[in-house]
Amino acid sequence: MPILRNLFIYLSHNKTLERFLTGNSFGRKISRRFVAGESLEELEGVARKLIEDGFLLTVAYLGEHFKDLETVKRHKEEYLKLAEVLKNFNSRAEISLKPSQLGMELGREVFYENLKEICKEANNMGIYINVDAEEYRTVWDTVEVVERLNGEGFKVGTVIQAYLFDADKILERLAKFRINLRLVKGAYKESPKVAYQRKKDIDERFKVLAEKMLRIEGVYPEFGTHDDKLIRYIMEFGDKIGKDKTSYEFQMLYGVRQRLQREILDKGYRVRIYLPYGDYWYPYFMRRLAEKPSNAILVLRGAFG
Numbered sequence: 163m164p165i166l167r168n169l170f171i172y173l174s175h176n177k178t179l180e181r182f183l184t185g186n187s188f189g190r191k192i193s194r195r196f197v198a199g200e201s202l203e204e205l206e207g208v209a210r211k212l213i214e215d216g217f218l219l220t221v222a223y224l225g226e227h228f229k230d231l232e233t234v235k236r237h238k239e240e241y242l243k244l245a246e247v248l249k250n251f252n253s254r255a256e257i258s259l260k261p262s263q264l265g266m267e268l269g270r271e272v273f274y275e276n277l278k279e280i281c282k283e284a285n286n287m288g289i290y291i292n293v294d295a296e297e298y299r300t301v302w303d304t305v306e307v308v309e310r311l312n313g314e315g316f317k318v319g320t321v322i323q324a325y326l327f328d329a330d331k332i333l334e335r336l337a338k339f340r341i342n343l344r345l346v347k348g349a350y351k352e353s354p355k356v357a358y359q360r361k362k363d364i365d366e367r368f369k370v371l372a373e374k375m376l377r378i379e380g381v382y383p384e385f386g387t388h389d390d391k392l393i394r395y396i397m398e399f400g401d402k403i404g405k406d407k408t409s410y411e412f413q414m415l416y417g418v419r420q421r422l423q424r425e426i427l428d429k430g431y432r433v434r435i436y437l438p439y440g441d442y443w444y445p446y447f448m449r450r451l452a453e454k455p456s457n458a459i460l461v462l463r464g465a466f467g
């Protein structure tokens with residue numbers, strides 16, 4: 163499938179197709195496989211249904227890599243409105259946001275101030291904030307901001323990317339707090355100077371880090387993966403060391419491996435769905451097709467079925 167994968171990656175940058183698909187109802191319909199909707203109202207409907215089905219949520223407003231203050235401010239304000247909606251879900255829904263969406267590309271302090279404002283409001287409503295990890299060049303700045311806010315008493319966690327050579331150092335640095343940490347394989351193209359490149363090595367590192375996280379007192383481990391072999395490994399390791407099933411959780415993207423999501427939930431584990439919404443859905447949607455080109459068939463079947 164590399165040809166199809168590369169085609170979808172190429173198309174994810176294609177502005178003509180983006181304008182076409184985002185500008186008509188067919189495009190919006192097919193996006194619903196992986197995106198809750200464009201508005202807060204649409205998001206609320208999908209979120210309510212998932213929560214009624216027994217899932218936990220982490221909700222993300224789509225958009226990244228902003229270099230102007232106006233757009234950053236608009237996104238911060240959207241997150242404040244989102245918190246107002248999520249407060250009705252009794253702490254079953256948290257927020258995921260990206261540093262580059264809230265000013266990291268304008269400087270670490272800009273990001274810190276914006277994130278602090280969101281944490282202040284959302285934490286008061288019982289909503290936990292999770293900061294996604296982006297490219298390696300901003301990872302340590304993200305860790306420092308999260309560390310500083312935890313030191314100030316805010317409830318904010320972040321992500322450990324297993325492919326990074328620095329993953330253990332980041333874990334050690336943040337493990338001194340009672341903190342939620344999401345372990346993922348890592349999504350960005352990084353240099354072999356900073357990250358493992360081979361799937362086999364990354365999967366091995368994921369296992370080692372998962373074991374560490376399950377053993378650390380205070381850290382609440384969140385495993386963000388659709389890899390059923392790793393999920394099974396974690397469950398077995400958790401059992402072996404006597405971890406309660408509800409003392410950690412699995413996280414998966416909305417619309418991806420839904421049967422697996424249900425199976426894990428039915429076994430008594432906590433499953434949190436990463437639920438994105440917003441009108442900037444096109445690149446996110448195309449990346450899901452690139453990860454698994456056969457998704458395109460499911461998407462079309464959903465639109466016509």
Ligand SMILES: Cc1cc2nc3c(=O)[nH]c(=O)nc-3n(C[C@H](O)[C@H](O)[C@H](O)COP(=O)(O)OP(=O)(O)OC[C@H]3O[C@@H](n4cnc5c(N)ncnc54)[C@H](O)[C@@H]3O)c2cc1C
Nearest residue numbers: 294295321346347348349386387388389413414436453454
């Ligand atoms: C909740 C969540 C949050 C994340 N946050 C971050 C973050 O902050 N920073 C970051 O760098 N990365 C993040 N990621 C992405 C992560 O790093 C991986 O790139 C991504 O999850 C794919 O790896 P995998 O663990 O699912 O394993 P893979 O080995 O890629 O996939 C495992 C199995 O799942 C299937 N699968 C994977 N994707 C799809 C799909 N779209 N449709 C159908 N089947 C699929 C594969 O075919 C395979 O069978 C996040 C992932 C999740 C689930």
